[in-house]
Amino acid sequence: MKGTVLGIEGTAWNLSVAVVNEKDVISEATDTYSPPSGGIHPREAAQHHAKYASAMIKKALEEAKEKGIKADDIDAISFSQGPGLGACLRTVATAARMLAITLDIPLVGVNHCLAHIEVGRWKTPADDPVTLYVSGANSQVLAYRMGRYRVFGETLDIGLGNAFDKFARSAGLSHPGGPKIEQLAKKSNNYIPMPYVVKGMDLSFSGLSTAATESLKKYPIEDVCYSLQENAFAMVVEVTERALAHTEKNEVLLAGGVGANARLREMLGIMCEDRGASFYVPEKRFMGDNGAMIAYLGLLMYEAGDTLSIEDSHVNPNFRPDDVNVTWRE
Ligand code: AMP
Ligand code: MG
Numbered sequence: 244m245k246g247t248v249l250g251i252e253g254t255a256w257n258l259s260v261a262v263v264n265e266k267d268v269i270s271e272a273t274d275t276y277s278p279p280s281g282g283i284h285p286r287e288a289a290q291h292h293a294k295y296a297s298a299m300i301k302k303a304l305e306e307a308k309e310k311g312i313k314a315d316d317i318d319a320i321s322f323s324q325g326p327g328l329g330a331c332l333r334t335v336a337t338a339a340r341m342l343a344i345t346l347d348i349p350l351v352g353v354n355h356c357l358a359h360i361e362v363g364r365w366k367t368p369a370d371d372p373v374t375l376y377v378s379g380a381n382s383q384v385l386a387y388r389m390g391r392y393r394v395f396g397e398t399l400d401i402g403l404g405n406a407f408d409k410f411a412r413s414a415g416l417s418h419p420g421g422p423k424i425e426q427l428a429k430k431s432n433n434y435i436p437m438p439y440v441v442k443g444m445d446l447s448f449s450g451l452s453t454a455a456t457e458s459l460k461k462y463p464i465e466d467v468c469y470s471l472q473e474n475a476f477a478m479v480v481e482v483t484e485r486a487l488a489h490t491e492k493n494e495v496l497l498a499g500g501v502g503a504n505a506r507l508r509e510m511l512g513i514m515c516e517d518r519g520a521s522f523y524v525p526e527k528r529f530m531g532d533n534g535a536m537i538a539y540l541g542l543l544m545y546e547a548g549d550t551l552s553i554e555d556s557h558v559n560p561n562f563r564p565d566d567v568n569v570t571w572r573e
Contacts, residue, residue: 250538254327321541
């Protein structure tokens, strides 16, 4: 791989632009939308991205220039084509198209979930892992098989992060709720039974979030946070373990913002050790949504000749990772 790609991420609350080549991340500029109250408001998040897109692109280009890489050296522009919030995706796609036209270089449409996996394969020793991807909106267990990343299990309703955030809001904690729940959970080890919903290989978190809110009427918040975490993490670890057994792979990769949680890492680590599998967690900057992962998968796709015409560059808020024909790996 000899190319250099500028990638733009903006599926939800993070707007992030990065320039990447095969060696490393050359530059990255990020601006995060934080709701004044409540959760993410899609239109406000999109307005945020529109407001900061040119500044972040400029910043990433300037930083790259300081390191000897000029705008002229960039071979392609990649962007998150989905899944994500429609208004946010459209804003970022517009910026990406404009840049590709201005610089007269190809455009690459990246599936956000697959970018999480590929940056993990790049930045950890993981080669062919089962990936647990747990973020605000997404919760999936994925693994590569015969030309596609297959979804072995996924949430049937909301993502694990959203379930945490929803509960946290009902408890009067500010967004994002995940880190606050983690801190409160450390103060308890009193488990209150919660709904454990694993259907086949799929998961459901919405009832769990509601049950946790209900429990606040009877139990201290520390106990509720502890039980919510134990329950939710046991569910995702169970599905990850079954995917490992089924695929006969021997590596697990953790991705997504919820992956910052130390208890989740501990539980996955124990499961992997019991099964003799290796467990990989990328550096924090590559776990949540970041421009580098979009630029990196953009680079892999560009090298594989997997580019888009402007006409075909519409976004897809429900873009499934298993819809992508993987052109960039054996
Ligand atoms: P992402 O969508 O990948 O940017 O991840 C954001 C989600 O991760 C939000 O729902 C957060 O509440 C959640 N999150 C972030 N840090 C933690 C943590 N330490 N424990 C649990 N959830 C977290
Ligand atoms: Mg994500």
